[in-house]
């Protein structure tokens with residue numbers, strides 16, 4: 267992630283955007299030019315992350331620094347100038363930026379396909395083997411890829427949300443920015459390279475049992491593209507052992523409170539199948555996971571969340587205020603607004619007010635859950651937009 271700056275020329279109001287903090291920039295002709303213009307008072311420099319003017323100055327030894335002492339909280343959360351940016355970058359050891367200045371994510375994946383047997387034997391209950399902070403399961407990985415992509419899209423200058431089909435390819439385009447630890451290249455490079463491993467993220471259609479080979483043929487849509495007046499889907503398939511498919515189904519069922527992939531589809535939810543497959547000698551998945559996404563393609567952890575977040579996103583979309591009210595799901599603890607170690611279900615950054623709204627979807631009604639809910643409500647220093655889904659409340663009014 268690189269911080270961009272706006273160079274404003276005082277006389278003719280001409281302005282342009284520039285990356286001033288790049289490593290080799292100081293050796294360039296452009297650097298000397300800008301420094302000269304700055305010293306003679308011809309230009310002013312501002313961070314480009316907001317319309318609000320956060321001014322920067324050059325020191326005598328040519329170092330760029332913010333003109334105002336405590337301007338760090340004024341930047342966009344997405345900007346390296348933001349106060350907690352370093353934490354966002356580096357706080358999650360399993361899914362973090364490569365360095366502070368990089369826009370490459372390093373993901374530390376458990377070698378899940380090797381663990382399939384282990385999971386089967388432990389009957390899904392001993393999640394401990396998976397709970398290592400340093401590494402994550404395949405489903406945790408793709409969930410973060412989805413939320414990270416959404417975050418990038420939410421903060422991108424486009425005025426409207428991408429449609430489901432467009433968001434699908436947007437997520438896959440993020441493969442260019444994600445590296446698996448211990449591998450030097452990105453997922454995109456791995457997929458294009460000569461090795462026989464492929465990372466994939468498709469919309470799930472169905473699976474069919476193949477008696478002859480005792481495995482399943484999984485069919486999915488790996489690409490949507492626009493033909494004249496229409497969106498065309500390209501279908502692909504791969505085979506998967508009964509064991510791997512069973513594990514993925516069980517994991518889904520546990521996450522969604524007993525709902526099976528099949529029933530979720532029947533109820534109209536869209537499902538993603540993602541994983542790793544071996545291309546040689548034929549398309550065979552080593553490990554897969556299922557993700558439930560809402561109608562915009564955003565991964566959700568319950569059907570309540572699917573509905574509630576659609577309600578919020580629809581509202582923002584209808585108000586044409588995507589860039590003013592930035593809705594996203596935090597994917598790393600450094601992004602959290604809570605002071606204890608909870609992560610919000612979602613956050614809405616109010617860009618023009620330098621403030622945020624915490625979004626919570628309360629889906630259970632047990633004593634323990636309600637205690638945690640109360641604590642969240644008491645310790646939250648921000649406005650909270652919450653929905654008591656389990657009590658069948660109406661959706662709350664959105665406060666903007």
Ligand SMILES: [Zn+2]
Nearest residue numbers: 313315341345
């Ligand atoms: Zn900024």
